[in-house]
Amino acid sequence: MGNVTSLHHQYRECVHQWRLALRADEVAHEQHIIDANDLGAFYRFVNKRLAGRSSVGAIVADDGSILTDNQKIANAFNKYFASVGVSDDGTVPPIRNTALSETLDSVTFSETDVLKSINKLKCNLSAGPVACHRCYLRNLSIVLPSLWLCCTTR
Numbered sequence: 213m214g215n216v217t218s219l220h221h222q223y224r225e226c227v228h229q230w231r232l233a234l235r236a237d238e239v240a241h242e243q244h245i246i247d248a249n250d251l252g253a254f255y256r257f258v259n260k261r262l263a264g265r266s267s268v269g270a271i272v273a274d275d276g277s278i279l280t281d282n283q284k285i286a287n288a289f290n291k292y293f294a295s296v297g298v299s300d301d302g303t304v305p306p307i308r309n310t311a312l313s314e315t316l317d318s319v320t321f322s323e324t325d326v327l328k329s330i331n332k333l334k335c336n337l338s339a340g341p342v343a344c345h346r347c348y349l350r351n352l353s354i355v356l357p358s359l360w361l362c363c364t365t366r
Contacts, residue, residue: 245257271279271288279285 245253271285
């Protein structure tokens, strides 16, 4: 019995040392993030620790059965959102007729202005409504200046 007690005590001491080492490593990692002065790294660190992340639960049909077929799941969502949405009655709101007092005859962009704008683009963002990715534009900016010399617009 004494040998078991001794082994249990050694085990508890090892667990205690392991927890201390683990906590010291966590503190060192957190201090490294603080010392890096990188806001993005800080937010990634915090977001990994936020609770409440969950996936979408099971989709249940009107009869109580769980839907597994993608088409049936899509139809269930469509039925729900169609029931809570507002139907379009086709009425177009009136728009005031505003006459233009001035028109813009021309716009001039210098090569430097365009290159500065392209270089300010962040490559890690989505493509946007024109479906042209920012990194693609940045890479093109190396070739574009020679093409601008032969471009005309109307």
